[in-house]
Amino acid sequence: MMILQFGTSRFLQAHVDLFLHEARVAGQEVAPVTVIQSSGAPERAGRVRAFDDPAGYPVIIRGLEKGQPVERRVQVTSVARGLSVTEDWPEILRLFAHEARFVVSNTGDAGYATDPADAGLDAAQPARSFPARLAQLLHARYVGNGAPITLLPCELVNGNGPVLRGLVRDHAAAAGDAAPGFLDWLDRAVIFANTLVDRIVSEPIAPVGAVAEPYALWAIENQPGLELPCRHPAIVLADSIEPHERLKLHILNLGHSYLAQIWQDEARPPGETVREILADAGVRGRLEALYAREVVPGFAARGMQAQARDYVATTMARFLNPYLDHRIVDIAGNHALKVQRRLAAFIDWAGTPAPELTAIIERNLP
Structure with a gap:
């Protein structure tokens, strides 16, 4: 065997x-x-x-x-x-x-x-x-x-x-x-x-x-x-496994792709890591606001508000891990495809307003 x-x-x-x-x-x-x-x-x-x-x-x-x-x-x-x-x-x-x-x-x-x-x-x-x-x-x-x-x-x-x-x-x-x-x-x-x-x-x-x-x-x-x-x-x-899948894909992976979008749009340093980009208080605030305004409400509509809030907290702690150097250039590979799977699929599933996510999806259409 x-x-x-x-x-x-x-x-x-x-x-x-x-x-x-x-x-x-x-x-x-x-x-x-x-x-x-x-x-x-x-x-x-x-x-x-x-x-x-x-x-x-x-x-x-x-x-x-x-x-x-x-x-x-x-x-x-x-x-x-x-x-x-x-x-x-x-x-x-x-x-x-x-x-x-x-x-x-x-x-x-x-x-x-x-x-x-x-x-x-x-x-x-x-x-x-x-x-x-x-x-x-x-x-x-x-x-x-x-x-x-x-x-x-x-x-x-x-x-x-x-x-x-x-x-x-x-x-x-x-x-x-x-x-x-x-x-x-x-x-x-x-x-x-x-x-x-x-x-x-x-x-x-x-x-x-x-x-x-x-x-x-x-x-x-x-x-x-x-x-x-x-x-x-x-x-x-x-x-x-759908609850595990939705939390991971539409919070952790979605957050990664959101940061990759900022990294691309603002031409940030080529070797920047997740921890380093989140050391920028403005970027961190934008990600936290996205979670609070568009992501958690989507999970709430599906009866998963408490799980989503807990997973957001866990995700931010993982993103800010001072001992890992997770380069955004690695996350940004196949970015347009990931936007569809992580952001567009979330909106389709949640059915709640998400104007900032929608704008990112539109910018990455073929």
């Missing part, structure tokens, strides 16, 4: 992979992780190979817990090897078809985008898009032995599990080369868990490793037949 992880990000290194390591240290039987680089970016080749080191990699947890400064270093050894889609596809295909029990993914903000060039399920060459590639791999597994498998997507997409299931199923249904019974097997034997991840991972450590805050959450929505790769204090199994 093993865990396949699509994505080499520092976030996964300091979140899922760290949890798996800590669970193993606590005495649980935890399958090893094989990390797969999906992008094929040549500048990340060194990172992929660094995952082969049996000594593992460092994660530094730095920040405040209950108002007290903490710093601890963990040498994470849950990852056994690294592979690249462009260099190691036959081995990835073999592992997925015959050895994987769990699949974790974090393929970035555009990870669920499809590609018109992808067609069919023939796995001789990897598809370009992640959903089509996943359909290829699942088809190969079905043809090989059809063993059940659980997918734990960690992309910041509302309903990431159902969305990914729909994309994979649509691709498979449109393919003319699917084996008989494959779609039924997809529905019966493949679990696409709905999950939410929450942790600020501010800095990479070369070639592999990361610096992260103490706060961490991996909320996973329960469903029949769901199994988890480990137990951990930061893993919450819930009947519905």
Whole structure:
């Protein structure tokens, strides 16, 4: 049994992979992780190979817990090897078809985008898009032995599990080369868990490793037949993860994108961090006013006023963490797409007036 992880990000290194390591240290039987680089970016080749080191990699947890400064270093050894889609596809295909029990993914903000060039399920060459590639791999597994498998997507997409299931199923249904019974097997034997991840991972450590805050959450929505790769204090199994999802996406992530908008509009220093921009009393006041005037009232309309106020307070404390350097240039990547997912989706959900958020959405339309 093993865990396949699509994505080499520092976030996964300091979140899922760290949890798996800590669970193993606590005495649980935890399958090893094989990390797969999906992008094929040549500048990340060194990172992929660094995952082969049996000594593992460092994660530094730095920040405040209950108002007290903490710093601890963990040498994470849950990852056994690294592979690249462009260099190691036959081995990835073999592992997925015959050895994987769990699949974790974090393929970035555009990870669920499809590609018109992808067609069919023939796995001789990897598809370009992640959903089509996943359909290829699942088809190969079905043809090989059809063993059940659980997918734990960690992309910041509302309903990431159902969305990914729909994309994979649509691709498979449109393919003319699917084996008989494959779609039924997809529905019966493949679990696409709905999950939410929450942790600020501010800095990479070369070639592999990361610096992260103490706060961490991996909320996973329960469903029949769901199994988890480990137990951990930061893993919450819930009947519905929507409350966690809305708070994180429309307060913490929304706040990040709001600060990124200010940073872009005002041509602020290129290396400015969240903590540094909020040291500007004017910017901090604007963010706090946005939360009070437009965000919390939206949550109140959904019966979540108290939870939103508490989460705003927690979020501001995390933003002001004096021990993390979370650069806004990193947050600003794919800004227009994030504005749609974090701001526009909030307005659609809350249905309350939000003139400042609306103005930002309009400025970021194509």
